[in-house]
Amino acid sequence: MPLAMAATMAFLPGTAAALSSDVVISAVYGGGGNSTATIKNDFIELANLTGSPIDVSGWSVQYASAAGAVFQMTSLTGSIPAHGRYLVQQAAGAGGTLSLPAPDATGSVPMSATSGVVALVTAQIPLVGCGISCAIAPNVKDLVGYGATANVETLAAPGGTNSTALARSGSLTDTDNNSVDFTSGVPKATNTAGVTVTATDTGGPTDPTPGSTRIHDIQGSGRISPIVGQSVTNVPGIVTAVRTTGSSRGFWFQDPTADADPLTSEGLFVFTGSTSPTVVPGDSVLVTGRVTEYRPAAGAQSLTEIGGPVNTVKLTGGNALPAPVTVAFPDAFTKSGSLEAQPLEPGSYVLDFLEVNEGMRVTVAQDTRLISPVNTEFDELWVTLKPGQNPTPRGGTIYKSYADQNSGRLFIQALGGAPAANVGSTLAAGTVGVVDYQSFGGYVVQATELGTITEGGLKRQKVLPPKKAGDLSVATYNVENLAATNPDAKFQRLAQAVVTNLGSPDILALEEIQDNNGATNDGTVAANETVGKFITAIQAAGGPAYAWRSIDPVNGADGGEPGGNIRQVFLYNPLRTTFVDKAGGDATTAVTVVRERPTSNQINLSASPGRINPASGAWSSSRKPLVGEFLYDGNKQLFVIANHFNSKGGDYPLTAAVQPPVRSSEVQRTQQATEVHDFVNDLETKSAGRARVVVLGDLNDYQFSPVLQTLTGNGAILKTLIDTLPEDQRYSYVFDGNSQVLDHILVSPAIKGYSYGVVHINAEFSDQASDHDPQIVRILTGCDTDPLPARCLPGSPVVDE
Incomplete structure (x- = not known):
């Protein structure tokens, strides 16, 4: 120096x-x-x-x-x-x-x-x-x-x-x-x-002229612009689409004269902030501003754009738009490592194909199948360009492992709106739009023209009646921030599902029950009005007069929507099962397993209902498991543990800049799984393996995840019932076009005869009462012997309506 x-x-x-x-x-x-x-x-x-x-x-x-x-x-x-x-x-x-x-x-x-x-x-x-x-x-x-x-x-x-x-x-x-x-x-x-x-005319010629920088110079042949941070003047192009809603308004424009490099995109987004652009598709414009890389979320890739202060000069209107590129995905989704440090290979990787077309007009030239329902609030949908890739029987695409990201998935947002449609519907060829990048779904086609959608006729499912009166049904249902302040219509829909689709289960574990005033953050923690309103709605729908048990959390300590104080709740039919009440359970006291006598295998809970080790750091800003003891079928003992593990918030998206994506939220869920595993293991040990235990709820993780392996002891102390279904039916939730598992029912070895299924009534449908599908297990009576009678062999009680 x-x-x-x-x-x-x-x-x-x-x-x-x-x-x-x-x-x-x-x-x-x-x-x-x-x-x-x-x-x-x-x-x-x-x-x-x-x-x-x-x-x-x-x-x-x-x-x-x-x-x-x-x-x-x-x-x-x-x-x-x-x-x-x-x-x-x-x-x-x-x-x-x-x-x-x-x-x-x-x-x-x-x-x-x-x-x-x-x-x-x-x-x-x-x-x-x-x-x-x-x-x-x-x-x-x-x-x-x-x-x-x-x-x-x-x-x-x-x-x-x-x-x-x-x-x-x-x-x-x-x-x-x-x-x-x-x-x-x-x-x-x-x-x-x-x-x-x-000063739109800075003293040059009367008619503004294009500057020396073109869109392909800005985009470059990699993911990051080679001139990021620099100001550019009078970049020419034809406006191809505009976004006039939200806080990320702006327009896309494209240079109709491409260079010779297939790795440089000819399209670009111009960010105008909260101000709607005044240009329209077909305008020939010159754009002046600063080249930026916008990274919409932690770990996400960036979107190359021109940002403020932006000056746009319109030259002419009504110009023909550049011809769209046909979307054709290669076999592999992405490579490993830092994508921004590696050359683009659009013929080999889906994410590279989308990157080289970032900002450009593209078209879906084939009929495709919807693998998510249309989100009519945001006009979003996912389709598959590879109809034979991991299909579910109901038209979705199953998510099988971290190594298989389903490379046929394409995210579309209709700028002009999209009609309601369910999984399995058909999107006809002809969708045209520009390639964008968002925080949630990653690369997305912002569609200026949406192909015709033909509904596929998907049916909701229901549970068959039990074959024997002594069978006990236990279900789990995430009711998505249910509060007493919600409209009556939400209670009625959820209640009808409990009665009609779930067959009024004997025990129902609910997740995301909010306090009485919902998101109002005033210190209220009681949920008696919320639960009471739900029970009343169930009775009005023809269901039983459920009793309920829960524990109010400490205000603001269990995460979820601020002010909502979500918790798990047990509903149970007192004509079919008995809840064993034992005083002492509260928000901060840990429930323990107690032997009746030092040499006895008969066990009880120190408190029922109770919470598992609520002081543990594993439950920081997260829901604590709710444990209850029940009696059924002639005083048989059943322990039920209702869970709602911490969310995947903070994880990198599937399209992350570094592959494979970081799953940071998994650390806390693994700690939570360890707490529940240890409690179940205590039940097993002190009962000499005779404890009937059902662990269920929204675990926010997949059946193949380290979290589930930790919770089940690699299958030694709990059985993951979703794994008993055919592989193409293992899902209860749809996200990013992947049909996947977040909700679970697990059982201990002492539960030998059962039937089990996921009841698909929400996740695949545009019209949802919740974003989760419920699950149900029916513990079959007379199935305590070896070998098991034929009726005790695993099966599913779920059928289409």
Whole structure:
């Protein structure tokens, strides 16, 4: 390193004392009225980042040259509207044709176009004696040093020109690093009235002309743009689609003239934030802005885009759109390792095929099958381009292992809306859209044209009546944040499912029962109104008068929707089974297994209902298992453990930038599985293997996961009943187009005769009462002998309606 460079680096100023979270300098322009300038005056623009007006009376903006120590001050008056701007007009030059909007404050300071220092000060006292550390001087709220100056926040912003201004990037966040916070672009000024003037003509020819950078130059031949962070000017293309809803609004445009490199995409997204774009498909445009890589979630790949401040010039309208590329997926989903560090191989890997077409128009040229129901709230659906790949009997695609990501899956979002349709329906050829990347599903075709959907006629399922009166049915059902404040219609639908589809099980373990006022976060933890309303709805649907047991959690300690205090609840039919009550169970007391006598194999619970080791860190911000003792069929003892393990929140998506994806949430679920395993093992040990135990609930993990292997002791102490079904029927939930298992029923070896099934009534249907399908096990009477009678052999009680 040259000595001069080392000396310069050694004296770089530190970060400012505090980040500004309310008012910041949002733009600086010193080229007003100069040669090639369009706007006549220099200006400084401020922005209010908050939702309330801010009074700036008594404040000032102050300017100094790049090398100078003397600041010239302009006093401020009035206030800045909520999320609004404030315009300070400065000296005029001899040129320019465009006046600023009515300024909110006026000064006469001649600012440099290329280098200088601007400070926002909460006093009207000139800055003196702060040298090159004015960013941390008293009363300085924000400071921008640009060009060749050392008086900066961390590092200087780019230098300006007569035809470019410095503007704070993106969401206006202040990081106290001018080089990061500011980019150079077309001058744009807004006053407190919201009037904006933009220098769309920067003094060049009357008709704007394309710049030297093309879309394929921005996209490059890898996943990350080779010019990320750089500003680009007048990038040409044809608008192919627009997004006018949500907080990620913008448009896609595509260069109709492709280069010779098949690895460089010719399409790109232009991010306009919460402002809807004014262009329409078919417009020929020139786009100026900054190249960014937007990573929508932890571990996700990034989307290359042009971000703010963005200037778009429309040249002509009604142009033909570039021909779409036909979507054709290779066999393999992705390679291993860091995808961003490896070359693209679109002929070998699905994720590489989608990346090289990022932002481009594509078409689905074949009829496809829906492998998820249409989510009509977000107009989303998944189809399979490989109809023979791991199909379920009902039209989905089964998720078999971490190593098999089902490479035929394609995510589609219909920009114009999508009709309700269920798994197994047909999407006719002809869908056209652009390739995007989102946080949840990864690569997605934003469809401007959606093929016709033909419903497949999928039927909901129900449980057959028991063959013997002594059979005991036990079910699990995640009722998705059920609260007393929910509409009656939700209670009625769930209740009808309990009666009609589940056949009014004798014991029903419910997950996601919320407290009486749902998401209202006021300290309420009781759920008696929620459960009572559900029981009443079940009776109205023709079901039994269920009794119930549960334990209220500590407020805010069990995760889930804030304020909801979700917990597990046992409903049971007192005409079919008896709940063995034993006092002492509460939110913080651990239930234990107790022998009746030291030499006896007869066991009981220390409390019923009780919770498993609630003080353990395994249950931090997560639901604690609910344990209860029941009697059935002539005083046979049954222990039921209802669970709701922590969610997969925080795991990397299947399309993650590093493969295989990180499953960080699995660590806590494994700890939870260990707690339940140890409790069941205690039941087994103290009963000499005679304890009848059912472990059930939403375990938030797959039958092949380390979590389930830990819980079951690799099958030694519990049997995973989903594994008794044919492989193509092992699912209770649909996510990212994969039919998969999150809910489980497990039984101890002492339960020998049973029938079991998943009752498909929700996950495959657009119209859902919950996003989970319930499961049921029927413990068959007279099945305690070896060999088992024929009726005791495993089977399924579930049929189509």
